[in-house]
Amino acid sequence: MKRKTIIVLFTVALTLLASPLSVLAEVPYETYNYNYYSECIKQPHVYIYDETYTFKGFERPLKNPRDMFVKGDLIYIADTDNSRIVKTNTKGDLLMEITTADGKDDPLSKPQGLFVTDEDHIYVADSGNGRLVEYDERGNYIRQIGRPVTDLIEEDTVYVPQKVVVDNDGRIYVTAYGINMGLLEFSIEGDFRSFMGAAQVSVSPFEYIWKNYFSTKEQRARMATIVPTEYSNIFLDSSNFIYATINNLTNADMVNGADAVRRLNPTGKDILRRLGNNPIIGDLYRSEDNKWSSFIDVAATDYGCYFLLDNANGKVFAYDYDGNSLFVFGKNGNREGNVMNAVAIGLSPDASTIYILDYQLNSILTFSLTDYGRHLLDALRLNDMGDSEGSIREWTEVLRLNSNNEFAYTGLGKSFLANGEYKKAMEYFRNGNNKKYYSKALYYHRKELMEKNFGKIMAVLAVAILVPLTVSAVKKIKRWAGEVKCDMSKN
Amino acid sequence: MRYVKELKYGFHVIFHPFNGFWELKREHRGSLAAALTFVGIFIMLTTFEKQTTGFLFNPVRLKDVNVVVDILTVTMIYVLWCVANWCLTSLMDGEGNMKDIFIAMGYAVLPMILIRLPMIALSLGLTAEEGTFYYVFSYLSYIWTGLLVFFGTMVTHQYSFKKTVLTCVLTVLGMAIIMFIGLLFFSVIQQMITFCTTIYKEIRF
Structure with a gap:
């Protein structure tokens, strides 16, 4: 009897010892960074996977959503294949649903992008209908902006607006499918103004001469046409500048360190700081399945840190204001916490949560900031604010x-x-x-x-100059004295 | 004291290459010992330089420094050049023998030592903007030594300018051939050893 109890107790104790007391959820990806020598260095997790919003409670679940806008704890989703706009909160409640533009007989068609202004007005890129639609904070239709009236776009080009932002002055910037002359800029009234921030094409003189004078027609046709790149997504930061990502870059572009992201000022000039040791192209090497990073969305904090979402490998790349790589996390895969086809990224106001919208999973994944990450971001924020003591504390x-x-x-x-x-x-x-x-x-x-040490240095210099001078002077005097002696002895 | 005199003679050689190399050979004012001393110092300098040059001007990662490899590299280049040069010039009516070549090439390395040694100290106190000074001197040391090697070959073998250029090019080619044969030999020997050990093992069991 007694022996039995002892055995039981012993077994219980053993099992208790064997099982870890606190169960840490395993994070299904690695966090790393590139160092000065462009090597991959693992680092502690900055964001760990938290939960997935599947929106199962909706009458109609999401179907291939393309864009998301996070504002406070409200999330607006462009639910593309359901041709609607959904407003929800972090608890997954459906707060608002917009399916039509002006009245019942004017439905939205495959909206691919949306933007919410400070007054909570919603701008939708109604891609299938080739127009932008504006709603007020309650979802009431206000106006629509159609195809831009300009000679710069050919008549037979289909106008498919994809992403939209509206800056603090009410100017509207749009990316459209197949238009590679930059962003379309509309005035507050909705009139087309101009193209802005055209991606520049650089052709080397050699390439130009070769292409125009020496290659045959067939060769020319086979050569990749030199086309300016299109922006894949745009994001308006707190200082009214636009972050724009580019993803249709060639292998050669990536090897040469192409600019896969830009920060455009209101005149369309790229002012992104590239002072880091490595180019801002995401992963510096191709992944195991031979893919370069392909940026599909970007989100930025007030203090200039920005997060680039890589659609090809399901990763998030964080950079600071100067363009230094901060960390990389995330992975494509089937495990919980991996993404399949990430298309949009959003930040909670203090960057404590990252939201990633998945086109294939029809859900939003959330990643929350760790202690390490909080110190890292706080250090950058305090540094930006000029609080040097605070940032020393955080960096330490x-x-x-x-x-x-x-x-x-x-x-x-x-x-x-x-x-x-x-x-x-x-x-x-x-x-x-x-x-x-x-x-x-x-x-x-x-x-x-x-x-x-000014005195000392001067003293050393003086000695260094004076000593040889004296020595040579003494030598001269001696020689002179010798000559005199010689003369004397002759006489 | 003769040794010190021979070392001091290096200063005459680097500033008056034609006269200097001539007297090195004809009047034996230098010696192999002095020449090898210069090469030895240069070897030490290269290893030292990699480890102590200022952070701003040091492209080498301390983790990757391998002193043995550094020493062997410099020694190999020196010996290979001299041997290849001797092989060629004995076919091309050169007047210098192996010893002359070793001495001349050893003295030619002196500007490298003279310039690069103080530059290590300099590199600790220069900012990145003033880096031009550093690089100018760095290039200067290479050019100077390169010219001395060229004139050394010219004077030692009593060649014309054109013939020296040809010799230098062929010497580099010769170095490559020697290295190739060396590697070939090395791998053949390696295979032979493996073969023998395999046979030994087969017989033993």
Whole structure:
């Protein structure tokens, strides 16, 4: 009897020991980053998969949605194949459904994009009908904007608006299928103004001469035509600039470090900062199934960090304001937390949650920020705000959790540089492999050293110049004396 | 003291290559010991340089530095050049013997040492914007040594300018051939050893 109890107790104790007390959900992807040497370096998870909104409670579930707009805890979805717009919240309640434009007999047709303004007005790119439709905050129809009236688009080109943004001044920017002259810009009244931010084509002189003078007609036909790239998606950031992604890039483009993302100012100039060590093209190498990253959507925070969604490999790439790669996470696959065909990305206001809309899963996946990620983003945010003490605190915390983060070293270095601790700044920039800032810190450090040791340096210089002079003078005098002696002895 | 004098003579050679190399050969004012000293210092310098050059100007990752490989690379290039050059010039009526060539090439390396050694210190104090200074001197050292190698060959073998150019090109080709044969030999030997050990094992069991 007693022996039996002991055996039972022992077994129970063993099972308790064997099973981990806290069960951590396994994250179905890896988080990594590229270092200075363009090597993949694993890092702690920044965002971990949280849950999937399948919207099973809807009367009609989603069907191949193409676009999503996250505003606070409200999510607007362009439910493309159901030809409707859905407004929902993070609990998955259906708050509003829009299926028609102006009255019952004017249905939407395959809307591919939508945008919600600060006043909660909804702009829909009604792709199938070739128009933009505006609704007020309650979903009442306001107006529609049809095909742009211009000679720049040929008559027989079908006008299929895909993505739309509206800036703070009411200007409307649209990407349209097959139009590669940039974004279509409409005025507040809805009149077509111009093309904006045309993707530039660069043709090397050699290529130009070869193509125009030396190749035969057949060769020319077989050569890839040099066409400016089309934007795959656009996003309006808090300072009224437009982030635009490009995804129809060739292998050669990617190898040469093409600009797969741009930040356009209101005149259409690309002002994206590319100061990082690696080009902003997503993965620097092709994936195992031979695919480059292909950006399909972008979302940005107030402090200039942006998140690029890669449709080809189901990854999210985060970059900071300067264009340094922060982290990469996500994966294509069948496991829970993987995506199949990610088409849109959205951020909660403080970037604590990332929403990814999946075209094939007909659902939204959410990823929530870890402690490590919070420190990382806070450090960038505080740095942007000019709070150097706060950012030192956060960077130190980041380094504690991941001593491989080159970026944290650079961040700390910048803070030390601002505080005038040049020697320490140099050490940190060195660890962070940041030559540009190292050079800057070195300049100030050198200046400081020079000023401090001015007397000594001058003394050394004086000695270095005076000693040889004296020596040669003495030699001359001796020789002269010798000559005099000679003369004397002759006499 | 003769040795020190021979070392000092290097300064005369690098500034007056024609006269210098001539006297190296005809009047024995240099020696093999001095030449090998220069090469030895240069070998040490290359390994030292990779590890101590300032962060801004050092393209080498400390993790990837392999001192043995560095030493062997420089030694190999020096020996290969001299041997290939000797092989060629003995066929092309060159007047220098193997020792002359080794001495001349050893002295030709001196500008590299003179320029690159202080540059290590300089690289610690220069910012990226002032990097031009660093690179100018770096190129200068290569050009200077290159010219000395050229004139050294010319004077040692009593060649004309054209013939020297031809010799230099052929020497590089010769180096490649020697390396190829060496590798071939190496792999054949390796296969033979494997063959023998296999037979030994077969017989033993």
